Amino acid sequence: GENVEQHPSTLSVQEGDSAVIKCTYSDSASNYFPWYKQELGKRPQLIIDIRSNVGEKKDQRIAVTLNKTAKHFSLHITETQPEDSAVYFCAASRERGRRALTFGSGTRLQVQP
Amino acid sequence: DVKVTQSSRYLVKRTGEKVFLECVQDMDHENMFWYRQDPGLGLRLIYFSYDVKMKEKGDIPEGYSVSREKKERFSLILESASTNQTSMYLCASSSGGRNTEAFFGQGTRLTVV
Numbered sequence: 745g746e747n748v749e750q751h752p753s754t755l756s757v758q759e760g761d762s763a764v765i766k767c768t769y770s771d772s773a774s775n776y777f778p779w780y781k782q783e784l785g786k787r788p789q790l791i792i793d794i795r796s797n798v799g800e801k802k803d804q805r806i807a808v809t810l811n812k813t814a815k816h817f818s819l820h821i822t823e824t825q826p827e828d829s830a831v832y833f834c835a836a837s838r839e840r841g842r843r844a845l846t847f848g849s850g851t852r853l854q855v856q857p
Numbered sequence: 858d859v860k861v862t863q864s865s866r867y868l869v870k871r872t873g874e875k876v877f878l879e880c881v882q883d884m885d886h887e888n889m890f891w892y893r894q895d896p897g898l899g900l901r902l903i904y905f906s907y908d909v910k911m912k913e914k915g916d917i918p919e920g921y922s923v924s925r926e927k928k929e930r931f932s933l934i935l936e937s938a939s940t941n942q943t944s945m946y947l948c949a950s951s952s953g954g955r956n957t958e959a960f961f962g963q964g965t966r967l968t969v970v
Contacts, residue, residue: 787961843907844890849899
């Protein structure tokens with residue numbers, strides 16, 4: 745089955761700096777890669793996703809890149825703000841077969857004001 | 858606005874008890890999922906269902922079962938609760954097909970004593 749590894753487990757940045765979180769996956773058939781943000785005490789919510797026919801996607805201050813050959817994808821947050829502090833999870837799923845997301849272990853991002 | 862509602866926010870049960878966790882979604886979603894969230898381990902898939910009365914094992918199904926008698930409701934059952942099942946349980950749902958956004962419930966913090 746799919747295995748998703750996520751790094752780093754914790755990340756501390758100064759407000760205004762950029763943050764990068766990286767994930768690798770094992771199943772070459774995976775073709776959907778969402779990112780979820782979970783604020784303290786709240787449920788995970790989708791912030792951005794990318795499909796395998798696209799190499800990069802941006803939405804304001806967040807962007808995701810995908811390298812299918814190397815089987816890794818990354819989340820980039822620019823101009824970080826204190827409200828970006830949360831746990832971020834990457835995930836992967838495939839078009840055929842199991843229709844459920846496999847999640848990484850999560851990254852706790854702390855943005856210092 | 859998609860709503861996924863879990864019946865309890867906090868539960869305390871005794872070892873050996875049979876435990877029912879209930880999840881209801883109001884968006885007519887075909888797919889429903891149960892995940893377990895533990896620090897450093899991310900979200901791990903217990904069971905999922907893509908149709909009424911259908912169920913599929915996830916990555917950690919041992920000690921759990923599920924029931925989906927109606928499209929909107931997906932129940933997780935701990936047949937005989939054990940202390941290693943103390944965890945945060947998250948229900949999610951998504952629309953039919955694959956590779957669509959998963960919407961999460963608020964979570965149930967289960968403590969088995």
